[in-house]
Amino acid sequence: MADPKTPVPYVLNEREYQLLRKYVFLVTGKQPNVTTKPTSDDTTTTTTTTTTTDDNKPRNNNAAAFRSASRVFLLTFGSLKGIDLLLARLAQKSTSGSTSPSPTPTPTSPFPTSSPHRPTPAPSLVQSPLKLALSLSSLLYLHTTLHRILSRLRSHLLHEKVRSIQQRYPNLYAALTSTLTPALGASLSGLALSIYPATQLRIAIGIYTAAHALELGWTSIAHLETIRKYKPSWLGSWVLFALSQGQLFHAFIFDRDCFPESYGKFILDYTPEYIQRPPSTLSPKLASSWPSTDNVLDALAQIARLKWPPFISPILRPNAPAVAVLPEGVNPIISPITSRAHPAIQKLSCALIHPSNPSCFMAYLQQNLLVFPQLARFYAMYYGAMSVMRFKAFLNEPLKSLNGLGESVLRSTLAVSGAIGTAWASICFFQAIFPRAFLPQFRFFLGGLLGGCFQIFDRTPAGHLQTVYAARESVYSLWKVGVKHRWWKGIRGGDVALFAAALALINVVFEKGRNTAAGQDPSMMLVKVLRGEIEVGLPVRKEHDEKAAE
Numbered sequence: 001m002a003d004p005k006t007p008v009p010y011v012l013n014e015r016e017y018q019l020l021r022k023y024v025f026l027v028t029g030k031q032p033n034v035t036t037k038p039t040s041d042d043t044t045t046t047t048t049t050t051t052t053t054d055d056n057k058p059r060n061n062n063a064a065a066f067r068s069a070s071r072v073f074l075l076t077f078g079s080l081k082g083i084d085l086l087l088a089r090l091a092q093k094s095t096s097g098s099t100s101p102s103p104t105p106t107p108t109s110p111f112p113t114s115s116p117h118r119p120t121p122a123p124s125l126v127q128s129p130l131k132l133a134l135s136l137s138s139l140l141y142l143h144t145t146l147h148r149i150l151s152r153l154r155s156h157l158l159h160e161k162v163r164s165i166q167q168r169y170p171n172l173y174a175a176l177t178s179t180l181t182p183a184l185g186a187s188l189s190g191l192a193l194s195i196y197p198a199t200q201l202r203i204a205i206g207i208y209t210a211a212h213a214l215e216l217g218w219t220s221i222a223h224l225e226t227i228r229k230y231k232p233s234w235l236g237s238w239v240l241f242a243l244s245q246g247q248l249f250h251a252f253i254f255d256r257d258c259f260p261e262s263y264g265k266f267i268l269d270y271t272p273e274y275i276q277r278p279p280s281t282l283s284p285k286l287a288s289s290w291p292s293t294d295n296v297l298d299a300l301a302q303i304a305r306l307k308w309p310p311f312i313s314p315i316l317r318p319n320a321p322a323v324a325v326l327p328e329g330v331n332p333i334i335s336p337i338t339s340r341a342h343p344a345i346q347k348l349s350c351a352l353i354h355p356s357n358p359s360c361f362m363a364y365l366q367q368n369l370l371v372f373p374q375l376a377r378f379y380a381m382y383y384g385a386m387s388v389m390r391f392k393a394f395l396n397e398p399l400k401s402l403n404g405l406g407e408s409v410l411r412s413t414l415a416v417s418g419a420i421g422t423a424w425a426s427i428c429f430f431q432a433i434f435p436r437a438f439l440p441q442f443r444f445f446l447g448g449l450l451g452g453c454f455q456i457f458d459r460t461p462a463g464h465l466q467t468v469y470a471a472r473e474s475v476y477s478l479w480k481v482g483v484k485h486r487w488w489k490g491i492r493g494g495d496v497a498l499f500a501a502a503l504a505l506i507n508v509v510f511e512k513g514r515n516t517a518a519g520q521d522p523s524m525m526l527v528k529v530l531r532g533e534i535e536v537g538l539p540v541r542k543e544h545d546e547k548a549a550e
Contacts, residue, residue: 009060009063009067010063010066010067010070011067012067013064013067013535013537013538015538015539016537016538019538061148061532062145064144064532064535065140065141065144065145065148065532066141067535067536067537068140068141068144068529068532068535068536068537069137069138069140069141069144070137071536071537072133072136072137072140072536073133073134073136073137074133076129076132076133076136076137077129077130077132077133080125080126080129080132080133081129083125084124084125084129087124087125126199126201127197127199127201128196128197131195131196131197132196132201134195135192135193135194135195135196138189138192138195139189139190139192139193139530140189140529140530140536142186142188142189142192143186143187143189143530143531144186144530144531144532146182146185146186146188146189147182147183147185147186147530147531147532148532150181150182150185150186151182153176154176154177154178154181154182157173157176157177158177179511180508180511180512183504183507183508183510183511184504184507184508186507186530186531187500187501187503187504187507188500189500189503189530190496190499190500190501190502190503190504191496191497191500193205193206193495193496193499193500194493194496198493198495202495202496203476203495205495205499206494206495206496206498206499206502207472207475207476207495207498208472209498209499209502209503209506210498210499210501210502211468211471211472211475212468212502212506212523213501213502213503213505213506213509214502214505215468216505216506216509216513216518216521216523217505217508217509217518219513219516219517219518219521220509220512220513220516220517220518220519222517223516223517236456236459237455237459237463237464237467237468238452238453238455238456238458238459238463238467240467240470240471241452241455241463241466241467241470241471242448242449242450242451242452242453242455243449243452243474244452244467244470244471244473244474245419245423245448245449245451245452245470245474246445246446246447246448246449246452247445247448247474247477247478248263248448248470248473248474248477249423249444249445249447249448249451250441250442250444250445250448251477251478251481252264252267252297252444253297253300253301253304253444254301254441254444255477255480255481255484256294256297257480257484258477258480258481258484259477260473260476260477263473267420268293270371270374270375270416270417270420271367271371271420271424272367272370272371273354273363273366273367273370273424274353274354274363274367274424275293275296275353276296276337276352276353276355277290278290286336289333289336290336290337291333291334291336291337295331295333295334296334296337296352296353298331299330299331299333299334299352300349300352300353300427301441302329302330302331303330303348303349303352304440304441304443304444305329305440305441306327306329306330307436307437307440308347308348308349308431308436308440309327309330309348309436310346310347310348311325311338311341311345311346311347311348311350311351312325313325313341313342313343313345313351314338314339315343316343325338326338326348327348330348334352337351337352337355338351338352338355340355340356341355341356342355342356342357342358344358345358347428347431349427349428349431350427350428350431353424353427353428360425360428360429360432363425363428364421364422364424364425364428367420367421367424367425368417368418368421371417371420371421372413372417375412375413375416375417376409376410376413379408379409379412379413379416380409383405383408383409383412383462384405387401387405408460408462411457411458411460411463412458412460412462412463412466414454414457414458415454415455415456415457415458415463415466416454416458416466418451418454418457419451419452419454419455420451421451422447422450422451422454423447423448423450423451423452424447425447426443426446426447426448426450426451427443427444427447429447430443430446430447452470455467506523506527507527510524510527
């Protein structure tokens, strides 16, 4: 084994050093010197745990933590740089493939001149790969070190020789000797996320970790008798999806700058009936004046603020211009849509979202008939790609796998198509049952909530993932809406504090919920890595494994 006083333990653990040593001797053709096995006092301990740390070997524990942290740094930084180089190469090929105009001679010079071409900067996956790698490696090193120090301090305070501290400082002693103190103290390492700049990625990491921590916390207490006694059997994650859809649909209409762009694009792509596109027979001049999607959504918000005014068809008033029949406060840019509306339509919102169909129910039915096969095709491709990972199970039981695949596609398609269509149809439905002045703007939240209830048909693992995703997007959207309307103030570094709190909850679940379903979550393996119980690299073989191998 390498001398602990050398820097080798900070680079290689015992097994890696032995493998490297054997390889060097194999290449050079030399025979290693036969030496006796070092005693346990001379052996460098590379695996750090919370219960088997020796006071006379702090350097070895630090070496193990430094090895893991440095490898995380190199792996993260190297992979991000490699991806950036690949993106730069692809961008260079795409720009070189486009033909550039040939230079022409100027009147004052017989030689062709051209402006110097400056290549556009290649897209980068993250803003600063170096800071992200440094943040993650610092998080790992600080978490391992803090957990080891606090665990050692707790074991020392529990010794009989220092029990006098308990009488002098009972509150401090109780706090330091708690079983959760090492877990909570080590979670302060989450503040290392602040090394990375405050970008969308850092916010996404904080929200994702917090959502997963809450999910683990609920899973760890769901088996308690009190929870099982008072929790209704129908209550599930679909309720969270419905609430999230209500908030998101309201923000989609009134605060679109606080709405996730990808989520909105998905909704609009599968709304062929309620968002009117320019007809294919329209001339290019008229098509250029056709209202955009944002114009339609803004007009819906204006109609709601005006408490849902009625519609006066310009067809019934041929002498009046189409703009004149629109109430004040509504952007006349939507007149190309409303001027073509069926004269039997009585509501301005109906004339805007389904102008060619006077029946609101038939418009809702047509929306579902158009979207259902499109979403079924999308989810068939999605679940088909995911089933490749379970190819062996498909070969063993093909009929059962096909039935499960078809059921998953049907459930997800029904839930999503129902959520989108019902949210839009609720605009017409609430006008039929509510007075004009009753909750004019809050109806969009109720409509999204009503549409989100279709998630009850997709109470599957895939549906649960959709619920968690919608909840994360809804929380972030609600926070931005509150900051925009000054309901609350933004907190500087709030995403870092949220990440540290989520890390603390995950550590608590790891301590108290090992025997629950939350203890079997794959994220618990990451907690072991953070605590140093699992080292990043080749695992060190135990002594009984080495004897069995011999």
